Amino acid sequence: MPHQVDVHVGKRVRHRRWLVGMTQQQLAEKVGIKFQQIQKYETGANRISASRLWDIAEALSVPVSFFFEGLEVAAKETGDKSDIPADLMGDKEALDLVRSYYAIPENQRRRLFDLARVLSDVA
Structure with a gap:
């Protein structure tokens, strides 16, 4: 081990x-x-x-x-x-998500962020 x-x-x-x-x-x-x-x-x-x-x-x-x-x-x-990995940025999927997020134009990124926050509050 x-x-x-x-x-x-x-x-x-x-x-x-x-x-x-x-x-x-x-x-x-x-x-x-x-x-x-x-x-x-x-x-x-x-x-x-x-x-x-x-x-x-x-x-x-x-x-x-x-x-x-x-x-x-x-x-x-x-x-x-916790469901969140201890090394969140060590997770390839999370890192890809962050890269993709910042590739989105700022006004759309803000709207996506708001949507994600609402969805996580409901979950």
């Missing part, structure tokens, strides 16, 4: 990779490894060594500390039964 720190760091790698629009293959090539290894890192199945994490941070243009941000909060929320 993966350690929660490895899972958290892996999610942060995936999150940042999605944000910059990079594929696993592209990241793997920048770091000098196979894309399957990136898959294992992102799921927390394999631990990332310090030197490899340094290389990944360089490839994704973030400080190494980025991968540990929110770790205390994630540890506290492990027992939380």
